[in-house]
Amino acid sequence: MSIEVKHSDAIASVLLLAVAVGVYVASSGYPSGPTGAPGSAFFPRLIAAAIALLSIVQLVQTVQNEAVERHHVKRDQVVRVVIPLVLLVAYVVLMPLFGFLAGTIVFLTVMMWYSGAHAFRITVPITVSISLVLFYVFVNFLHVPLPESSVFPISQMLPGMLGVI
Structure with missing residues (x-):
C-alpha cells in the first residue's frame, strides 16, 4: 500500500519555514553577549534565517x-522515518528523568542498533x-548546564571516575 503525495516540495518548504520561525522565536530568550558582542542567540538565528531564506526560494520556485x-x-518508508522521530521525542521528553548522560547513552545505543549496528561490545x-x-564540552568548556x-x-x-582512569 502506498500513498500518493502531491506538491512535496511546497510541503517541505512550508515545514522548513515553520521550523525556522520556531527556532527564531525559541532563541528570543537567549542572553545577548557582553559589550554588544553576538550572544548565544546569534548562531541559531543566523541558521534559522538561512533556512527560512532557502525555503522561501524553494517555495517560489515550486509555485x-x-x-x-x-x-x-x-508504508515501510513511513515507518523508517517515524521510529527515529518517536525515539528522538522520547529522548527529549525523558531527559529530565534520566539526565543528559544516561539518556544520551541509551538514545545513541538504541539508534545505532536500529541503524544496523548490533555489536554492543563496540557500540556501547x-x-x-x-x-x-x-558532556564535558558543554559543561566545562561552553558552561551550558x-x-x-x-x-x-x-x-x-564523574570527576572521581576520571581521576581513576
Missing part, C-alpha cells in the same frame, strides 16, 4: 513550476565516549 511532482510513499563504548565528550538525572546523578561521580 512557478507548473509541473506537479508526485511521489508514492510506501562508542556511545559512552561520545556522551562523555559532549545540562539536565541531571533525578534518579541516579551520574555526573556527580
Whole structure:
C-alpha cells in the first residue's frame, strides 16, 4: 500500500519555514553577549534565517513550476522515518528523568542498533565516549548546564571516575 503525495516540495518548504520561525522565536530568550558582542542567540538565528531564506526560494520556485511532482510513499518508508522521530521525542521528553548522560547513552545505543549496528561490545563504548565528550564540552568548556538525572546523578561521580582512569 502506498500513498500518493502531491506538491512535496511546497510541503517541505512550508515545514522548513515553520521550523525556522520556531527556532527564531525559541532563541528570543537567549542572553545577548557582553559589550554588544553576538550572544548565544546569534548562531541559531543566523541558521534559522538561512533556512527560512532557502525555503522561501524553494517555495517560489515550486509555485512557478507548473509541473506537479508526485511521489508514492510506501508504508515501510513511513515507518523508517517515524521510529527515529518517536525515539528522538522520547529522548527529549525523558531527559529530565534520566539526565543528559544516561539518556544520551541509551538514545545513541538504541539508534545505532536500529541503524544496523548490533555489536554492543563496540557500540556501547562508542556511545559512552561520545556522551562523555559532549558532556564535558558543554559543561566545562561552553558552561551550558545540562539536565541531571533525578534518579541516579551520574555526573556527580564523574570527576572521581576520571581521576581513576
